[in-house]
Amino acid sequence: xxxxxxVLCVLCLVSAIIWLIxxxxxxxxxxxxxNCPSPETGGKCSSLLAxxxxxxxxxxxxxxxxxxxxxxxxxxxxxxxxxxxxxxLLRGDADAGVTxxxxxxxxxxxxxxxxxxxxxxxxxxxxxxxxxxxxxxKSEGKYIGFGxxxxxxxxxxxxxxxxxxxxxxxxxxxxxxxxxxxxxSAELPLPENVRGIIADCGFxxxxxxxxxxxxxxxxxPATPFVNIFELxxxxxxxxxxxxxxxxxxxxxxxxxxxYICGDSDIYVPVDMAMRIFDACTAEKELLLVPGAGHAxxxxxxxxxxxxxxxxxxxxxxxxx
Numbered sequence: 001x002x003x004x005x006x007v008l009c010v011l012c013l014v015s016a017i018i019w020l021i022x023x024x025x026x027x028x029x030x031x032x033x034x035n036c037p038s039p040e041t042g043g044k045c046s047s048l049l050a051x052x053x054x055x056x057x058x059x060x061x062x063x064x065x066x067x068x069x070x071x072x073x074x075x076x077x078x079x080x081x082x083x084x085x086x087x088x089l090l091r092g093d094a095d096a097g098v099t100x101x102x103x104x105x106x107x108x109x110x111x112x113x114x115x116x117x118x119x120x121x122x123x124x125x126x127x128x129x130x131x132x133x134x135x136x137x138k139s140e141g142k143y144i145g146f147g148x149x150x151x152x153x154x155x156x157x158x159x160x161x162x163x164x165x166x167x168x169x170x171x172x173x174x175x176x177x178x179x180x181x182x183x184x185s186a187e188l189p190l191p192e193n194v195r196g197i198i199a200d201c202g203f204x205x206x207x208x209x210x211x212x213x214x215x216x217x218x219x220x221p222a223t224p225f226v227n228i229f230e231l232x233x234x235x236x237x238x239x240x241x242x243x244x245x246x247x248x249x250x251x252x253x254x255x256x257x258x259y260i261c262g263d264s265d266i267y268v269p270v271d272m273a274m275r276i277f278d279a280c281t282a283e284k285e286l287l288l289v290p291g292a293g294h295a296x297x298x299x300x301x302x303x304x305x306x307x308x309x310x311x312x313x314x315x316x317x318x319x320x
Contacts, residue, residue, distance in 0.1 A: 021225070026232045029210075030143050032135040036107045040064060048267045052296035059299050060116050067115035072130075075164075077156050079134065081238075085153055086138040089164075093125035098317055099161045099168045102130045103154065103178025105295065106144065109137050113175040117298060120306050124313075127165055131157060133178060143237035146206040147180035148244030154185040162193045169317040173198040173309075175295055176267070180204075183246035183276065186253025196256040196316040198309060201268045201294055204276055207241035209267070216266075250279040257284040258312040260305065262292025285312060 037043020039057035049056065072088035079085050088110060092098075100121060104113040110130035121128055133150055135141030145153075154172060161170045170193045172182035179202025186197060203209050210229060211222040230241045250257065257280045261273040270288070277286050287308045289297040298305045 023232055025214075025225075025229050026236060030146075030233055030237050032142055032144065033107060039112070049294050049296075050266055051264055052262070052291070052293035052300065056293070056296045056299055060112065063115035063118070064111045067111045067118055070118075074138070075129070075160065077153075077160055079156065080152050081149075083134055083140040085134060085140065085157075086132050087157065088130045088132075088138075090122075090128040090130075092127040096125055096127050096165070097168055097319065098124070098313055099127040099129060099165050099170050101154070101157055101161060101170060101172050102128065103150070103172060103174035103181055104131070104133060104136070105176030105178050106146070107136070108175070108177075113178070113295065114173075120309075124310070126313075127161075127168065129157070129161060131178070133181070144177075145181070145237075145239070146209075146241075146244070147177055147184045147203075147246075148206060148239045148241075149237075150177075150181035151184040151188060151244055151249075154181055155188050155190055158191045158194050162191050167193075167318070169193060169195040169313075171196045171198060171313055171316075173200070174202055175200045176202065178202075180244065180246055183257075184244040184249045186255045186257075186282075187249040190255065193318070194255060195318060196258065196312060198258045198260070198312065199276075200260045200297060201262065201265055201273070202246055202259070202276065203268045204247050204272050205242050205245040208272065210241060212267075212269075246276045247279045250276055251281060253280075254282045256282050256312070256316045258287070258308060259284065260287045260289070260297050260308070262289045262294065262297050262300070264291055265294045267294040283316070
């Protein structure tokens with residue numbers, strides 16, 4: 001009986017420790033944080049952005065202030081779970097036939113991911129809608145959706161774009177988590193006006209991302225820890241790590257895809273990127289940038305990136 005009691009106590013202690021680690025992990029990675037380290041505040045660049053992370057931060061900083069000073073019009077929608085979500089809109093030319101919905105990355109904001117592209121997009125005359133993803137920036141939300149929740153929000157934003165600009169062709173342009181949300185929305189009933197997805201370094205699913213993280217960053221075994229993390233996240237944030245899966249969505253969806261990624265990306269390795277791209281059953285194009293780490297493709301190959309985006313929109317907008 002004494003041995004049984006000791007074993008039971010040890011098991012309870014180990015379970016409590018694992019649960020505490022899991023809760024802390026989920027709290028750090030999933031819970032909203034509005035004061036994240038940033039390029040502007042001297043924050044330390046994540047090692048997951050290697051090898052181009054520091055250069056990317058330095059490159060993007062000059063674009064932030066001019067971008068934020070633009071005359072944005074604020075939009076609102078109500079999410080399926082009752083959150084007020086917001087976006088910043090810049091109307092294009094009077095006869096603009098294209099609306100681009102920008103979806104920023106994890107713990108990021110529109111300026112960080114898309115300010116450097118603004119002049120390029122402005123020159124095209126498109127309507128530009130910059131989302132504040134749930135649990136980020138101006139939008140409500142306690143827990144980050146990692147695409148699994150955000151994909152439903154994108155359906156509503158596409159409907160909002162159709163309401164504002166009837167007849168306009170809508171394209172999602174996502175970065176990292178925003179790209180994953182766009183990819184994962186493809187299996188949902190998107191409005192007919194959604195003509196294409198531009199996915200820059202979008203990942204497959206949260207499960208695969210976290211298994212990569214806990215092994216390479218935290219140096220703990222992915223199993224059973226990620227499974228425990230998922231259970232805690234399901235109880236806390238209401239979704240499982242495989243609820244949104246870009247590979248599955250690309251197999252089921254029919255929305256044309258332009259997939260962009262760097263061949264030196266640690267966060268979204270090339271094998272993950274290619275599985276997503278290969279799974280796509282719709283018309284698709286690939287831009288793989290040599291030497292680019294996470295989210296650095298535009299910085300390293302600006303011309304090729306712009307040409308790929310221009311041709312993709314031209315080929316898939318409504319009049320075609």
